[in-house]
Amino acid sequence: MANITIVGAGMMGSALAFPALENGHSVRLVGTPLDADVIEHCRLHGRHPKFDTAFPDGRISCHQVSDLALALKGADLVIGGVSSFGVDWFSQEVLPLLAEGTPVLTVTKGLMDMPDGTLKPYPFLWEEKLRQLGKYCPLNAVGGPCTSYELVSHDQTHVAFCGRDIQVLEKIKEWMQTPYYHVSLSTDVMGIESAVALKNGYALAVALTIGVNQRQFGEDSPLHFNSQAAVFGQSVVEMERLLKWLGAYSLHNLSVGIGDLYVTVYGGRTRQIGILLGKGLDIDEARRRLDGVTLESLVVAVRVARALRAAAQRGLVREEDYPLLLHADEILTEKVPVNIPWERFTFREEV
């Protein structure tokens, strides 16, 4: 049995305590500086405040951030459970405390755009930090369609763990897999991480159509799957092109990204904000309506679009191949009204 330390008491990180505990491991859940109330709740009630289900019986202990160093001590696996806004904090506060060789599995999805227009997944950024620290810890990440609350309720789930070392991945899979948590493995970190990050702009775009239709046909109008499906189909086209541009394409990577797109269309805040934008609110109004919530998925979408425009400037890609993503981006960054470019999705293929 392993000692598994989860850093960050967000929903996804905390959800991974379930398969870990069910497999008999000892779990330490440590909050970030923003998680004080959550950790207090977990301690008092044995349950994460966002989940209906208590943590399964087993050896779980919950710790405030002040215990971080202690909680990391002797960990066989560290699960990074911070949001993309916690990536720097994780880099500065957690990486220096890791013992040499401790594997990390991060749930944080996203890409950072560099000044030169390239996109980097977070594990690559953290590897640089580790090199500066003169340390080696294998960095791995989870991609694929998985909402935390459905994992907690034992819905059948298929994700991909990616990392550079297949043997480390095998070990983490052995610790974490359950009869409902199915784990693929890939050493293509750029591929898996890109696929799941790229889906963000497209999940927003599919949700836009729901809002557009509510505005045009009334709130209670049926869901208009023709237009959702048209945007979904265009998303497949653009996501494959993006993956190829990034040198990150494989059929499995695409399928992980499309599966993740599918689940994201249905769950959570990206959908809610897409519907509000589709109904005619601008991004500031939509954010206010959702209590000013900061949406990491939108940040990632904007970063990808920015990198794409930079690449187009340099002649590496053609903007006209990505009408949907670039429209989503101009809605977010320039507050352009929603006007889905349907006709630009059409193709003419002669064989």
Place this chain on the structure above:
Amino acid sequence: MANITIVGAGMMGSALAFPALENGHSVRLVGTPLDADVIEHCRLHGRHPKFDTAFPDGRISCHQVSDLALALKGADLVIGGVSSFGVDWFSQEVLPLLAEGTPVLTVTKGLMDMPDGTLKPYPFLWEEKLRQLGKYCPLNAVGGPCTSYELVSHDQTHVAFCGRDIQVLEKIKEWMQTPYYHVSLSTDVMGIESAVALKNGYALAVALTIGVNQRQFGEDSPLHFNSQAAVFGQSVVEMERLLKWLGAYSLHNLSVGIGDLYVTVYGGRTRQIGILLGKGLDIDEARRRLDGVTLESLVVAVRVARALRAAAQRGLVREEDYPLLLHADEILTEKVPVNIPWERFTFREEV
């Protein structure tokens, strides 16, 4: 303005009367021998019995099958609106009546499996019939995500017309496109027709998970998108492999098929029967529950699986690359209980 004759008063064929009439064309809607009541209803009420909306003002006339020859006379375009069970009837009764050169656009989706295990789209079968008749009429088909009732309600829709002659396709597009009906064109008939036919087994498979979860977690349990997304992702993998096996792959073809899968998961009887199967009924019980309705989508799924097994016998494909389709098939043909092979969806990719 063109004379457009629609043969078959099913929902999809009849829905195409809307863009045609809105574009100012004259439309004749002719029933098959099974459509007598529908045609009578259309005549009396100016509305298809399955639609809430009347046919738009314009020149539409509705005809019983006895008027078939008359209704085809002078047609600039014939729209084939029969189901896949009407394919032979269309071949025997309609093709001989077509004037030389009259273009046909068929909405019938499906593939026929030949005794040697190859799969053929309906337009290819009809071409052979036309050759026997010593006649040439360009045969075209519609693929892509489009439910009839959403087309009628002017939901934004993107479909693909396919046929061998791009100029004929351009002409049909000119007649049929509207500000809400967006039309791609492709001369890859095998590609488009295969993509939209292949999705049937996968739409059933996604729906299975809904039924499985209702059985396990209760009727009112949330929709469990993790497992839907896992099956959707696996569908992307298997559909691309099937398209490649059939020599029918392109990114656009895949996107048309995935869009069509998305819309089919949400609309209609394939979803309903998948849920019933997932809940533990066998196919006979599920059919009875749905009033003995015959499901053309299931017929197509079974044909594809049969062709695939034949190809595997000949060493052309590997059955283990298609665990989801083959499980859907054994549920349908051997009444094997639903037991989704989750672990067989996992992959191990080293780069």
